[in-house]
Amino acid sequence: MGLTLEGKKVLVTGASSGIGAALAEKLAEEGSVVGICARRAERLEETLERCKVSSPESRMWVVDLADPAQTEELAVKALTEMGGVDVLVNNAGIPKRRHVTSLDADTVEKVMAINFFSPVRLTLALLPHMLERGSGLVVNISSVAATLSSPGESAYDASKAALAVFSESMAVDLWDSGVDVMVVYPALFETELFSLPDNDPPVAGIEPAPVSELVDAVVEGMRSGTRQVYAPSWFFDMAKGKFDNLDGFLSGAAEFVRGQSGRV
Secondary structure, eight states: OOOOOOOOOEESSSSSSSSHHHHHHHHHTOOOOOEEEEHHHHHHHHHHHHHHHHTTOOOOOOOOTHHHHHHHHHHHHHHHHHHHOOOOEEEOOOOOOOOOGGOOOOHHHHHIIIIIIIIHHHHHHHHHHHHTTTTTEEEEETTTTTHHHHBBBHHHHHHHHHHHHHHHHHHHHHHHHHHHHEEEEEEOOOSGGGSSSOOOOHHHEEEEOOOOHHHHHHHHHHHOOOOOOESSSSSHHHHHHHHHHHHHHHHHHHHHHHHHOOOO
8 A cells, every 4th residue: 555655646735834735845855746725825825836846846726625616626627737646635624622512503514514525525526536547545634633532622523533434434445446545643733723713722731743743654654555643643542542441531531621721
């Protein structure tokens, strides 16, 4: 399943900043031709210029992935203008950290539209091309929130869990087809995701790690052919601990949140 990155055509969503931008730049340095998309044209242009230093054929598209028509149009443009897509990195996402008592159905639907329906729609649009060619890799950026059920992030947690489970089922369906699937579970990294307005502050109680640490883990996972990447890797042990003792994990999380908020 391992992948040689040099010469591969890679589409990265949500690449105007943070994980997407850093990953696109790293892949360009590795010799990939990178296609990037996001909503913010100026920020995306800055990412593209950095990518072009190593990969002059890289290109960009300004896209609102909440719009199904724009998502499907992106797939067509990527296939025609790049001449195909070897690797799809579904990275775009929004947080919406809110206590469940402050959530409304519209907010949950907006989170699902970006974090789940959009990557699924883009994947399904590009999948026939990959299957016809007999090769391809879909990298879905989920979150440790998908397995650790981060408090105050129920909409985000659910969207990332949906993406992870969809990915695993897709991997089974595509077994031996030549098209592989990798799921990435990042923890807290130094991105705008944790400082966006209209979000409660995160309650994790740990310092964000450098984005470069995550990027290195993703690239190594692509090279080695692993099917899941936890970054930092020790969060995998936390996920196993939760499944071994769910009541203990949930009660401990609730106690931690009460301590953070000053409630007894």
